[in-house]
Amino acid sequence: MTREGLSLVARTALQGATTLGVGSVAEAVAEATQRAAFRMILLDLQLPDARGYSGLLSLQYRSPASPIVVVTACETAASIEAARALGAAGFIPKSLPLDEIAERLRRIDAGQPCFPDEAAPDPRIAAARARIAALSPAQHRVLLALADGRSNKQIAGDIDLSEATVKAHMSAIFRKMGVSNRAQALLALQPLTGPVAA
Missing domain, CATH: 3.40.50.2300 (Response regulator)
Known part of the structure; x- marks a missing residue:
């Protein structure tokens, strides 16, 4: 309905x-x-x-x-x-x-973002937003693919990059997010994406 x-x-x-x-x-x-x-x-x-x-x-x-x-x-x-x-x-x-x-x-x-007035923002969400904002457009695309559960090889094929380039983007993402691996990157996004499945 x-x-x-x-x-x-x-x-x-x-x-x-x-x-x-x-x-x-x-x-x-x-x-x-x-x-x-x-x-x-x-x-x-x-x-x-x-x-x-x-x-x-x-x-x-x-x-x-x-x-x-x-x-x-x-x-x-x-x-x-x-x-x-x-x-x-x-x-x-x-x-x-x-x-x-x-x-x-x-x-x-018409191109105008439309959000309700909100109460005081959650500091965890503000921190996650800042981490995402620090990423380049290419790194952002790799992060979206990572959040979708794709391997480096799949990401490379899907967004037309070499695996070496994906690995370089992954390293930059980890550095900017203050994490050392894929699981930690997903956990850092948890305030935005919801609980990560075990």
């Missing part, structure tokens, strides 16, 4: 928009892999195969030119700050009236 409601609001708010609804991050990633970009991706955080913001990271990696809007019932300041820190184009609480959701979608479509 939520998916149908959002589809209707998006088609009404965004002139000429068509919608495609899926029920999991895996389905969304599969669709993103087949297209150059979407006009906008509306992402519910409560999908069966999502863990924290892992779905956002996966979709950013697969569709880097598509603005991603988090649409969720979880409206905590920490959730809002995490979405902003990870590069979401907006954060829309499901509790908003449909006309307000439509207005926010129009603003995001």
